[in-house]
Amino acid sequence: MKKILGSLLLVLFSSSLVAGEVESDCTFKGKKLAGKVQFVTSFPDFKVQIVDSFPDLKVQKVSSFPSDCGKWQEVTSFPDFKVQIVSSFPDFKIKYVSSFPGIP
Known part of the structure; x- marks a missing residue:
């Protein structure tokens, strides 16, 4: 019984550590990952972690024309989506x- 419980806990814990998959069309949960982004501390559309290796998405900060996949323009109002940075x-x-x- 302990073996089964331990295995179940391991599966649950390890699956929660894995980040989600960005779709091949550069969307996540139906939202395009390009455009105007607002960084927030609560009620985000997405929670993202900044990493140096093995990212799900490579992001370039731009000051205009954020229409291509991974191009984000930071705004303070009227964003296309909201992001919270988490560890x-x-x-x-x-x-x-x-x-x-x-997408890498």
Whole structure:
């Protein structure tokens, strides 16, 4: 019984640590991951973790024309989506890049 319970806990714990998959069309949960983004501390559309390796999405911060996959323009109002930066349990992981944004 302990073996089964231990295995079940291991599966539950390890699956919650894995970030979600960004779809091949550059969407997550139906929202396009390009455009105007507002960074918030509560009620985000997505929780993301900034990493140096193995990101789900490479993000380039731009000041205009954020229409391509992974191009984000930071705004304070009227965002396309809201993001909260977290250190654990993200929806997906991002890496900031200066060129070639998108799905790795």
